[in-house]
Amino acid sequence: MNENNSNTSDKITIKVRLSDEDYHDISIDWSDESFDFKKQLFHQLSAYTGIPIIHQACIDVDNVNLHRCEGLMNAEFKNGDVHEYYGWKFDTKEDAMNALQDGDCFLLHTELKSGVYHPGIYCTYKLVHWDLVSETGCNFHYCHYLGSRPIIERFTELVNSDSLQKAMDEAGLTMEERNRTLINLNIKHFTELKCSAKNLIYPGSGWRIHSDYLRYRG
Template sequence: MSAENSNSDKTVIKVKLSGEDYHDIVIDWTDTSQAYEQQVFGRLAEISGIPVECTAVFSLIFRDQRFEEIWVTNKRAKPELETPDWTHQRLEFNRENLLNLMNGNEHFGLSLRLCCDDNKHFYIWYYFVPERFMDENECTRHFCHYLDNRAILNKFKAIITDDVLQSQMKDFLVQPRWPQFDGFIFLEPWHNAYRRFNIMQYYYRTCYCHQQVERFIYQLVDYVPPQLYLRTHG
């Protein structure tokens, strides 16, 4: 049943990675055995191969502007999430709110982010990008054909599920994580660890379109352009 039928007991969200066919995420609103959003997290785990407990958040972008999104936090993440902004869910996930965010039968691209929580563990964050903000062949600010695909997803999976790597990194992820520097957030301490373990190029979006939008933010943090970073770190 399509998203536009508000009387249906089920809502189908169609999502895809670049280069793949659409996958169905079916939400059964009659299933009260768990929070509704856990059906989405469970299906995302099936699509990606990354366990539910290694997922932090999924977000629905609803306007073509920075930060115009609603995110839903995974309460079954393990270890439990500690980053305050992630744990403060903006909107209850229910049928009415979801249908208000969806544009009829619109499909979504699945955009991927590697993220590290304050608890020093890596997780995946999924963005549902409406097809009206995508291009079939070209990258846009929200969806990149070079980064939002199965190959990159598998790279993220290897990092997120590598317990040895995360254990080795812990001592290098110093606190406080967010020291203030001249009034701006300064991320140098944790970036050093990302470089040391050759993860920096996966942690930030390296797509040209995205960099143009985020250039000002990158100037405030200790960000090394990926082409320079990879040249010296193999």
């Protein structure tokens, strides 16, 4: 990282990519109050991934310099409560400026989610600094398969499905009912994708590969 080009400027550019693609530039203007840094991030990630703004909940950042930023919340997420509930804790501009430095390179990891407090199905992002990623295979920080374009495309297809969103938007579902609905729709396994590398590296950690899907559906 070029120390002379850190966040002393109002504008920075970071590089983001999926595991099977080239880097994509994302620019942030910290001084733009009419379209703040979070909106800038989410809109540019939406353009890159194809996941609509309303189905993106938050961004976590893992940086090699130990600055970790958890939960940059999307004010345009379809369930606005998520921003009100979590926003005060983690998504300060200061935290983001510490975690995102000019010239940083990140690999993008995306997860599909569905929860009691946030009906429907949606996605969350994690930006993992390149220096934390293994070039030769998966590690604790990043899975090259789960960070690939085909995974993003499948998630995009699911969140854009009106029928799936309607089925999961029903208010008052308990977690057990929600999980059963996800299994019946044959998408529960997509919400619990885990890399086997974590099991190999940390065999006693409790991570496991889930098989919550209807086998007769293929």
